[in-house]
Amino acid sequence: MFEGGGKRTGSPRSRGPAFAAVVGAGALLGAIVAAAPASAIIGGVDATEEYEFMAALFDDKGAHMCGGALVDEEWVLTAGHCTFPEEITVRVGSTDHTQGGSEREVVEVVEHPDYEVEDVSDDPDYELSEYLLWNDLALVRLDSPVEQTPIDLGEVSSVPDSAVRVLGWGMVDEFGEKDKPDMLQQLDTEVVDPERCAEMDPESDLCSEHPTDEAQACITDSGGPLIRGEEGDRELVGVVSRDGDFDESPLCVGPMVFTDPVAHADWITSTIGDETSAKTPEPVPAKGVGHVRGADDHRPSDFERG
Template sequence: MRKRRLLAAIPVAFVALSGTSIAYADPTPPPTPNIVGGVPASEVYSFMASLQSSSGRHSCGGSLVAASWVVTASHCGTPYQVRIGTTQYNSGGEVRRVASRQVIGGDVALLRLASPASSAPVPIATSAPVGSSTRLIGWGQTCPVRGCGPAPVGLRQLDTRIISDGYCSGIRASTELCIEGGGGRGACYGDSGGPAVIGGPGAWRLVGATSRGTASQCAVSPAIYGDVTAYRSRILQIIGGGAVQA
């Protein structure tokens, strides 16, 4: 269990981050106020998944945690297919049909693939301590207001950190993470379900799945992520021996 320091909650509005991908910003402020998001992905994340319709339209993100299993947000529903292990959501990697979905708890769900993927999965971390440096990854909308522009085709990333729950109004303390954002930095619509990871190249570990924002537009305040580490034991029990150990 993570150690947390209780702070007074900051009153903020609520916004779900579904329907378009979350944009991730550069660690430095963006050059113009209407840019939410991010820098191009610095590597091909073998575990990164795009949840898609039968026509290949991107809706949410996800993380391959075993050959036949993807972790995502439960509010993303059951997609027709996923594309895994590419920096372009409309090409490359491998495509697998989705066979079923199982809600694990809160806003965290597992997708079972109809056939195993060959891409390398990401292990689930054993804990997600406050203060941990975290990388957010996704095909997020790069402007802060819902519908203000399309999601980018190229995968993007943002380095940020886990902060105390008191900064995220409405958070479920035992099963969710508060991820730093604001000042033009942070997640946006459509990155729902996408990963927050710790570690580094060749040693990434999954800690969170994007759930929702805490304001009426993106990148002005922290975001809430499902704490995948809180459900680690249950997920490993479901996916069995196919999991990679952290």
């Protein structure tokens, strides 16, 4: 347990992976559906806006795996645990992740310097969990700028009772029995007290929970944006990271941890500024030249208990 002094808080409760409920990838998806049914945005509706900053990340086999947000004409902010494939392709600016918008290859991945995959497999307090995530952010650089307008980072962090909206693609029921939609889903929800989420850092993360306790983000929503404000004046205030409780069922609905980009604004802006001033490299595999790691490489399947 981590607590006090603005550090990690929350009491560990016995359950499956502390955060893997929100990761994506084709191979992982099948394993999760078999072992612990999951989905993406549950209880959402089709997108009502263009959300041209919205990004879809695809793995080296072309499977949709994560979301992201365009924060600069050639940079997308996503979750650190979304950067495992050898190659990543990004589609920006389309509510249909199968077509439209701008498609780019990723030429560089920069994980947050304090991104940590904490191994708790030998900790008796975590009977089913093997890993926890901290500072779960990464910036991916596109091979050329896009014409879509980036979303601004929030100027201040969201506080409990703030109205927010989460965006993502994926299956829309708790047990993965329905097809994943091609159309972007949105869910209006709210920020809640940090104590509602287990194992989070209130200085780095946000906790969000739907008032009905029957709607939430989940698998393949990882890295996607939590936004606030009105249409035409949206701000990025969260990045989908991990499950916020350890209840065995339901897997996804309930509290969810979002990494707070406002708390990491200095790293985001400095990375974009420093890297963009350099010469644009040729497209390379994400784990090859130009891949800057902040923690040991892990595939999402490393975080699953079969």
